[in-house]
Amino acid sequence: MSLNKNKFSIYFSFFFCVVAMAQEAEPVEKDSMAMQNLEEVVLTGQINKQSVDKSVFEVKVIPRETLDRLAGNTLADVLNQSLNISIQPNPSTGKSSVELFGLDGQYFKILVDNIPLINDEGFGNNADLTQINLDDIEQVELVEGSMGVQYGSNAVSGIINIITRKDSNYEWEITPYVQEETIGNEYGFFDQGRHIQSLTLGHRISEKWYINGNVTHNDFTGHLNNREGEYHPLNDGRRGYEWLPKVQYSGKGLVNYSGKNFRSFYRMEYFNEQVQRYDSVVRENYNPSTQTSNPTATDSEFTSHRFYNHLNVAGIFLKAINYDISTSYQQQKRDVEQYSYRINAREKFDVDAQEYESRKGIYSRGTFNDFFQSEKVGLQLGYELSNISGYSSPLAGTFSGNSIDRRLEAYDAFATAEIELGKRFSFRPGTRAMFSSQFKTQMAHSLSAKYAFDNGYQLRAVLGTSPRNPNFDELFTYFVDVNHDVRGNTNLSPERGISSFFHLKKNFFPEDLSWQLSSKISAWYLNVDDRIELTIVNESPLAFQYNNIDVYRNWGASFTNKVVYGNLQFDLGLSFSGESKVLNSEESFNDDYLYALQVSSNVGYQIPKINAMVSLFFKYNGPEYQFVLDTNQDDPSFIRSKREGYGWMDGSIKKSFMNNKLHLTLGARNLLDITRINTSTVSSGGVHSSPNNGLLLGYGRSFFVKLLYNLNI
Numbered sequence: 001m002s003l004n005k006n007k008f009s010i011y012f013s014f015f016f017c018v019v020a021m022a023q024e025a026e027p028v029e030k031d032s033m034a035m036q037n038l039e040e041v042v043l044t045g046q047i048n049k050q051s052v053d054k055s056v057f058e059v060k061v062i063p064r065e066t067l068d069r070l071a072g073n074t075l076a077d078v079l080n081q082s083l084n085i086s087i088q089p090n091p092s093t094g095k096s097s098v099e100l101f102g103l104d105g106q107y108f109k110i111l112v113d114n115i116p117l118i119n120d121e122g123f124g125n126n127a128d129l130t131q132i133n134l135d136d137i138e139q140v141e142l143v144e145g146s147m148g149v150q151y152g153s154n155a156v157s158g159i160i161n162i163i164t165r166k167d168s169n170y171e172w173e174i175t176p177y178v179q180e181e182t183i184g185n186e187y188g189f190f191d192q193g194r195h196i197q198s199l200t201l202g203h204r205i206s207e208k209w210y211i212n213g214n215v216t217h218n219d220f221t222g223h224l225n226n227r228e229g230e231y232h233p234l235n236d237g238r239r240g241y242e243w244l245p246k247v248q249y250s251g252k253g254l255v256n257y258s259g260k261n262f263r264s265f266y267r268m269e270y271f272n273e274q275v276q277r278y279d280s281v282v283r284e285n286y287n288p289s290t291q292t293s294n295p296t297a298t299d300s301e302f303t304s305h306r307f308y309n310h311l312n313v314a315g316i317f318l319k320a321i322n323y324d325i326s327t328s329y330q331q332q333k334r335d336v337e338q339y340s341y342r343i344n345a346r347e348k349f350d351v352d353a354q355e356y357e358s359r360k361g362i363y364s365r366g367t368f369n370d371f372f373q374s375e376k377v378g379l380q381l382g383y384e385l386s387n388i389s390g391y392s393s394p395l396a397g398t399f400s401g402n403s404i405d406r407r408l409e410a411y412d413a414f415a416t417a418e419i420e421l422g423k424r425f426s427f428r429p430g431t432r433a434m435f436s437s438q439f440k441t442q443m444a445h446s447l448s449a450k451y452a453f454d455n456g457y458q459l460r461a462v463l464g465t466s467p468r469n470p471n472f473d474e475l476f477t478y479f480v481d482v483n484h485d486v487r488g489n490t491n492l493s494p495e496r497g498i499s500s501f502f503h504l505k506k507n508f509f510p511e512d513l514s515w516q517l518s519s520k521i522s523a524w525y526l527n528v529d530d531r532i533e534l535t536i537v538n539e540s541p542l543a544f545q546y547n548n549i550d551v552y553r554n555w556g557a558s559f560t561n562k563v564v565y566g567n568l569q570f571d572l573g574l575s576f577s578g579e580s581k582v583l584n585s586e587e588s589f590n591d592d593y594l595y596a597l598q599v600s601s602n603v604g605y606q607i608p609k610i611n612a613m614v615s616l617f618f619k620y621n622g623p624e625y626q627f628v629l630d631t632n633q634d635d636p637s638f639i640r641s642k643r644e645g646y647g648w649m650d651g652s653i654k655k656s657f658m659n660n661k662l663h664l665t666l667g668a669r670n671l672l673d674i675t676r677i678n679t680s681t682v683s684s685g686g687v688h689s690s691p692n693n694g695l696l697l698g699y700g701r702s703f704f705v706k707l708l709y710n711l712n713i
Helices: 002-024 064-070 075-079 474-477
Strands: 060-063 085-090 097-100 109-112 137-143 158-164 174-181 194-204 210-218 246-258 262-275 297-319 319-343 347-369 377-391 405-421 424-438 441-453 457-469 479-480 485-487 496-510 515-539 542-565 567-580 592-605 612-621 625-629 637-643 646-657 662-669 679-683 686-691 702-709
Touching: 060 064, 064 137, 064 646, 075 085, 075 158, 297 424, 405 474, 474 542, 496 612
Parallel strands: 109 158, 485 542
Antiparallel strands: 060 137, 085 097, 137 158, 174 194, 174 702, 194 210, 210 246, 246 262, 262 297, 297 319, 319 347, 347 377, 377 405, 405 424, 424 441, 441 457, 457 496, 479 485, 496 515, 515 542, 542 567, 567 592, 592 612, 592 625, 612 646, 625 637, 637 679, 646 662, 662 702, 679 686
16 A cells, blocks of 8 residues: 555656745746647748748648647657548557558658657657657647658658757746556546656756756556456466556657857657566466366566667857757667566566667768758758668577567668749659668659649649668578578668659638638559568478568548637548558469548637637548458468448547646546457458457547646746
8 A cells, every 4th residue: 555655646646846936936927728820830841941831742740739639649640530540559568650641650750859769669650649748749640652762761641840949938848747548447546547646847047058857657547348258367378468468668858059140959768668468377386185276377577678869969150050969879679578477475576678679870961952042942952871780580599599689770861952043833752762781772762743823723743762670580580490481681672662642732721811711632653662561481390481462552642621700620541541452472462452431520619719729530440451361271362351440439528727827637548439440351162251360450439638747937
């Protein structure tokens, strides 16, 4: 009970001590959650920071307001409502990955302030969205399509750029919050549910200096469903959790300097996560002489550590050339502790600890622009260097008992220009050369254009390419024993991705600006050649190896609208896409397109009389066909799988008190109570349902309450 008392004290003391300081605080001028029709400014892919309307690229922005309306603590909490994006949670590992245009996280790059974020399995790609904390985030920017010129390899389907906050209008900002959530229908103040505590401190030292820091504790206690948890002593398959428990700690710090012709910031982060896995198999160890049992099980604990350092300097060189240079050292490793566990005595024995996965590296990126003193022509030159080392996979090196540490080095140079031909038309060509220690020289190219019509319509066309480099598993895996032969291939070539996007949009509004409608029609085509798959290279004995064999295609169109009328804001988007995968490894492949529909909408209404906002988010993911590897056959092959459609709805009500200093948010996630959706396989024999092996997407309808305090002085 003493442990619970200590946790209770930590949980609330920092929050209420700050609220008690509010008596002399200056009132906040307006509610930060109030909907304001402000011009969005973007950084991603730009030569210079500029508004969305002026950008040649089509950049989607998820502002801080939307993150707060969703009460999102991690990136996984907010991307689930984005069009063309699917979140793929894995309850057995605790990770969540992102899928864009049918391509998984290997083809999608996640950046923080234009720097790829390292993780257990990749550098920028393959990120676990639940490990990306959003408490110090200003906005999230999303660009769809190949962005190889600006961001190099693995930016095939798009990129997400997380922009952190680096300034404040106040001398002091102190923002604590606590958040409590149920996990489905399970909740207990200490032992069940999701418990989040966070504290952010910001201080403007002078007009030029600003510092801030943030600490967050996120305790997800796991979801039992029909399981009985870690202390269940019977061997009936019910021990453990359906969704694994995990505890996260995050600490961040920022120092920012803003002068007239020189700007710099240093940002650091330490992240720690512990994931518990409890085996469902229990050894009861019955002793007939004493008629007692001493049940034991074999369990695992995975611990991830991430160290992130980012130094940025920007300014003007020779009174003309703007430069922006970032250097980053990052490391993330995942340790595993495997042990036997005496359930009744609650003690570990036979503990075996080792490093399971690891990535670390140095990265630098620099851009130089404004070589011409002209508003009509802009030129940007840039470089990107990376030196990343890590373990090739948990399987690599099992023949010797130790993982093999591999290193990949990359040296890129790129150039892009932005040219205005009159007030209506501008275009932007670009190219990048990519040199690597592992692969032959790769090239990426892009051509973007924007045309503004007389009637306010804007047309954008974006054509881009990006390679997808083979990952460590595909290159270096070596898993060979009496029953297995799975090998990587160091001769693999990078996959080649190309995409084309067209966007037509317009803002409609009357003379009195009483309402506004923003509409956009988009169409795209995405193609990936030399796709890497695990292929059979020998039938007897059976042996597998990764090879370049396949082609992937995706085309589609979307229609999005945003309406602002008084205190009401409404967004509606529809997307229809077709996906084709040519399986050259099969004797008779079928390259037909498999089609899918998505609908995304949200509504927010500000109620001035009670100073509250009501928000509702809904996304419908239509039935979708996918290609999956059927390993149940003697000759494993790809077959079609159909996933049933489902809808996902989140809602919240936020009420502000004390001159908008105190904010109370009540909400629900997964209002439609989605858990497992059925899948079926399609073969020559027809459609076969397999609901017991369906896809587990959620743990049911959950409710949350968030209490946040803003002390601005």
